[in-house]
Amino acid sequence: MHRKGAFMCLDCSLEKRRGAWIGRDARRxxxxxxxARRxxxxxxxARRxxxxxxxARRxxxxxxxxxKKNMEKILIGKIxxxxxxxxxVKVYNYSGFPERYGELERIIAGGKEYEIEKVRYQQAMxxxxxxxxxxxxxxxxxxxxxxxITEDDLAELPxxxxxxxxxxxxNVVDDETGTVIGTLxxxxxxxxxxxxxxxxxxxxxxxxxxxxxxxKKIDPKGGEIRVSLIEGMAE
Numbered sequence: 495m496h497r498k499g500a501f502m503c504l505d506c507s508l509e510k511r512r513g514a515w516i517g518r519d520a521r522r523x524x525x526x527x528x529x530a531r532r533x534x535x536x537x538x539x540a541r542r543x544x545x546x547x548x549x550a551r552r553x554x555x556x557x558x559x560x561x562k563k564n565m566e567k568i569l570i571g572k573i574x575x576x577x578x579x580x581x582x583v584k585v586y587n588y589s590g591f592p593e594r595y596g597e598l599e600r601i602i603a604g605g606k607e608y609e610i611e612k613v614r615y616q617q618a619m620x621x622x623x624x625x626x627x628x629x630x631x632x633x634x635x636x637x638x639x640x641x642x643i644t645e646d647d648l649a650e651l652p653x654x655x656x657x658x659x660x661x662x663x664x665n666v667v668d669d670e671t672g673t674v675i676g677t678l679x680x681x682x683x684x685x686x687x688x689x690x691x692x693x694x695x696x697x698x699x700x701x702x703x704x705x706x707x708x709x710k711k712i713d714p715k716g717g718e719i720r721v722s723l724i725e726g727m728a729e
Contacts, residue, residue, distance in 0.1 A: 567602060567642040568659065570594070576633035577621055582612075583633050585620040585641055588683070589658075595620050602642040660714050666692045666702070669710045669720040676700065678719060690719070700727065 575584040585595070596613045601622070612623035627633055648657070658681045666675045676694035681704070688704035702708050702721055711720040 566645050568645065568648065568657075569640055569642055570601075571620065571641040573603060573636045573639045573641060574619075575637060576630050577616075579630050580623070581627040581629050581633045582621050582623050583627065583636050584616070585622055587618070587620050592618070592620055595622065598643065598647055602644070603636060604639040654712070656712060656714060661712065661719065664712075664714065665718045666690070667718045667720050669722045675721070675723075702727065 570589045571585045571587045573583045574586045576582070577584050587595075592615065595610070598610055600607050600609050601624070602608075603624075608627070609625040610622055611625050614621045624636075627636060661678055662680065664678050666678055667673065668675055676692040678690055679693040679699065680691040682689040682691065682701075690702040690704050690709070692700040692702055694700060702723070708721050708723065708727075709719065710722055713719070
């Protein structure tokens with residue numbers, strides 16, 4: 495039987511039995527304790543939700559960072575013409591490894607990914623058949639577009655072999671005197687052997703054949719290329 499001044503708590507975590515009769519004085523203490531527990535529970539739930547959201551954001555940022563890092567584009571060639579009538583394109587290769595095209599599954603051209611269906615070679619040029627480019631008109635539309643790959647597509651190089659992009663900007667140093675001659679500006683590859691274009695502080699360029707006679711050591715980690723020049727090369 496219900497008494498005046500008392501109440502029955504039907505939703506109390508403090509009481510395991512259903513319907514606890516509590517007097518007026520005990521009721522104040524009961525609600526004070528119950529509200530304190532509810533407040534602590536609410537705070538803990540808010541903290542859990544906060545950390546869950548924070549960790550999810552960190553994971554998304556990490557995935558975006560990895561994706562952006564691996565999606566850095568490396569220029570390896572340029573489409574210069576269409577070939578025949580079935581959508582093939584002719585690529586002028588910028589890299590020292592034209593064979594790499596046979597190992598690739600896709601390229602990026604004009605900001606769009608294309609799956610490689612077929613690769614063949616025509617002297618120093620690379621002929622590609624790209625998925626979705628199926629006639630001469632489509633191939634003509636590709637003319638002038640640069641060809642890129644991502645870092646994930648870079649082949650592992652043999653010892654003492656380097657990508658040009660890792661050499662550009664290195665100091666070129668005289669192996670005998672230790673004097674800095676200049677910085678590597680570019681590498682010409684359309685000759686019998688590669689040619690290093692070295693920019694001096696004066697602004698003029700020196701051309702150095704990339705052969706063992708002149709290039710003694712390449713040290714990308716040390717930030718330098720050591721060379722030995724013959725008389726007249728640096729003039």
